Amino acid sequence: MSNKHLVSIGDFTKEEILKIMELASFFEQNKSERLLQGKVIASLFFEPSTRTRLSFETAINRLGGRVIGFSDSGNTSVSKGETLHDTIKMVSGYADMIVMRHPVEGAARYASEVSMVPVVNAGDGSNQHPSQTLLDLYSIIKTQGTLQDRHIMMVGDLKYGRTVHSLIHAMSHFGVKFTFVAPEELSLPDEYKMYLKENSVEFTETTDFMEQINECDIIYMTRVQRERFSDLMEYERVKNTYILRSQMLKDTKDNLKILHPLPRVNEIDKDVDDSPKAYYFEQAANGVYARMAIITYLLGVK
Amino acid sequence: MKNLEVNAIENGIVIDHIPANALFKVMRILSLENITNRITFGTNLPSSRMGTKAIIKVSNMSLDKANLDKIAIFAPNAYVSHIQNYKVVAKHKIEVPDNFEGSIMCANPMCVTNKEVVRTKFQIINKVDLAFRSFYCEKITMLDNFEIREG
Secondary structure, eight states, X not given: OOOOOBSSGGGSOHHHHXXXXXXXXXXXXXXXXXXXXXXXXXXXXXXXXXXXXXXXXXXXXXXXXXXXXXSOGGGSGGGXXXXXXXXXXXXXXXXXXXXXXXXXXXXXXXXXXXXXXXXXXXXXXXXXXXXXHHHHHHHHHHHHSOSTTOEEEEESOTTTOHHHHHHHHHHGGGTOEEEEEOOGGGOOOHHHHHHHHHTTOEEEEESOTTTTTTTOSEEEEOOOOGGGOSXXXXXXXXXXXXXXXXXXXXXXXXXXXXXXXXXXXXXXOGGGTTSTTBOHHHHXXXXXXXXXXXXXXXXXXX | OOOOSSOOOSSEXXXXXXXXXXXXXXXXXXXXXXXXXXXXXXXXXXXXXXXXXXXXXXXXXXXXXXXXXHHHHHOTTOEEEEEXXXXXXXXXXXXXXXXXXXXXXXXXXXXXXXXXXXXXXXXXXXXXXXXXXXXXXXXXXXXXXXXXXXX
């Protein structure tokens, strides 16, 4: 099948990533381009999501397309035991593209094999969430003027955080330097460190939040989730260690921006929200432009 | 030359240099449990290279690429000889392939291959320590976690 899908960030080359950046910037300037006039896009959310679903559906609406789908598989034929294969096969006969979120890992890759139309993965369990990565990249290029030679500090749950893993993969194209800040229990898995070494990407690991905070261009914060800990004592010990507060920012670089895929709990103190370096809400808004770019690129209409 | 501890065969295949503890896994992944051909095997045999080894001989059988790849999963250093009239007519060193489909399960219980009727597909990312990355969930299954999938 010659359809182009977006299942993992690795499906896009460096050139394609840059193309998406260009298109996202175009859509930010031109928020209502009716490029999807007459097109129907299926938005299949087998598990609930607020931000991602609304952002995709906003993107489709702004492009003049129509949306069909569901936001919860509860009252669909899935609850009657229909297989993913059959649901995708059927819907791909109705729509011009499928945007899907599914709790099972690899569901989107499998759907892309079954579907007759392009599939966009809007999250498959703890595996991939490539549109998030592309909006993260768009936020970096927008605030830094470039993706090239940035120093990115990633903080929090580096073990399970899928946004972290995908961003590492994508940024490796661009001469990046990483600092990984995490408690030992949530440190970056070896396979990603191996990947970085193989690609000659410079990185350091530390448990000390302050060690390199004044040298980095981007702080990428993630949530430390209680359910990740086998030992709750350990959770209680580390949960307050990786909280970003405004006084920690006083000697940081002027171009520093703080990103977070949201939702946040307490890992970014509310007093940071007023800092010009806080960028996480704008980052979420960038999601619509990034998704407009992804959809039009895959459908070949832009 | 020392006497063979497992009898020679007239026509068929010999799989040699199987790790002693992998004998039954190799038998199972090749579905030798379900065939009617004559099979002789031995394990914990002395080996100068491996310390101990296992060997399997199957009469009137040949192995295609897909089956040679299956052997590689549990016996990456094995040799397969094809025998005709008691003579070795071809001898292959097993090679670990780049990709592998079916036969083993993905160790990730949340992988789509464990949730729907989907055949597993792996990229072999480490041929020495045998690490398999699922084409679907992208998680890694290591040799210690290999489980043979029926059918």
